[in-house]
Amino acid sequence: MSELVKITEQNGQRAVSARELHQFLEIGRDFSTWIKGRIEEYGFIEHQDFEVFTQFGENSIGGRPAKEYALTLDMAKELSMVEKTEKGKQARRYFIEMEKIATQAKTLPFNKNKELQAELFELIRNNLVKGDIVDIAKEKGLNKNTLKSVLYYGNYNDEIVKALYERALSNKNKLRSELQIMINELKR
Incomplete structure (x- = not known):
């Protein structure tokens, strides 16, 4: 599946840029109004469902630095779902598929580790x-x-x-x- 919205990982946590999700979903409202409204309407919790940080650097339209929101995959899925559009459905399916892939990747090393342990114990027993x-x-x-x-x-x-x-x-x-x-x- 091709990348619809970039998913980043830091310290074992996967996140999505709310700004990128907003752009992909083709929301009619401006980003700031949309994200603040959705957070309030659906009761999302900072430091649990999302993180807010200030994007430093040059602001092309002047004014204050832009606020960025890093969303958990669960929050990104829920936001995609509540938009009730084809793009929202597409994004939600994408996030579900990416979670499946990530889960499979985590279980493979565990199973491989179990196989290695079994092989080691067999060799030890034989000697x-x-x-x-x-x-x-x-x-x-x-x-x-x-x-x-x-x-x-x-x-x-x-x-x-x-x-x-x-x-x-x-x-x-x-x-x-x-x-x-x-x-x-x-x-x-």
């Missing part, structure tokens, strides 16, 4: 030997069932995962070293 869980539990002053809950049931704990990983890596390196010794012995 642990009998007695490792009991030994690590004693070293860390933990119950062996706590380690098992991390390793087998995904109850993630950084400290325990690191200890399990280090033991699995040590076992793998030790096995590799022992295999090399056996190979060298057999080659003689």
